[in-house]
Amino acid sequence: DGGITQSPKYLFRKEGQNVTLSCEQNLNHDAMYWYRQDPGQGLRLIYYSQIVNDFQKGDIAEGYSVSREKKESFPLTVTSAQKNPTAFYLCASRTDRGAGPQHFGDGTRLSIL
């Protein structure tokens, strides 16, 4: 079955540490997205990528970095510069051919130790 796989499901970060969240899709989608979900704030866009080797900042990119070396992979690094990283992180993808909904992964919950 095609879908989006996020790993790990739960992740802990120590102060001053960078951590990387994985997102892989086998839907052959062009565009991929990273969102942060906080209670009462819905989903806020961190970064998105419309094609390989290209990505743009979303609304809350500070303290995060991404790469898009392969079409199927869009890892997100939460750097030590992100002062409030505790959240639920969702990866999504979408075909770029015409309008269409985004498909979401199961998410990664990141907590601070």
Add this chain to the structure above:
Amino acid sequence: AQSVSQHNHHVILSEAASLELGCNYSYGGTVNLFWYVQYPGQHLQLLLKYFSGDPLVKGIKGFEAEFIKSKFSFNLRKPSVQWSDTAEYFCAVNADNAGNMLTFGGGTRLMVKP
């Protein structure tokens, strides 16, 4: 930039009650509209979408939504809820000036009492 408002943050209903969740957006141009649902412990799933045509859109599990352009609204409805509808519901908007980016509302957490 567009914004999306969901005015009800928490809704508690008894089974068989009718449901209406509000969604308003701020963009004046052409929009694509979506409702997503997140059941406990599961990923976000598309409930229904509006691109064009009939403003009354029917989705899965008996849900429907009506696009009222003059009110910038896309409210979600269901005539009779079930306990299994307990979930968090997100409205999302894709504006024609935003490429394929979605702007999400803050979500509404629905609890249906058996």
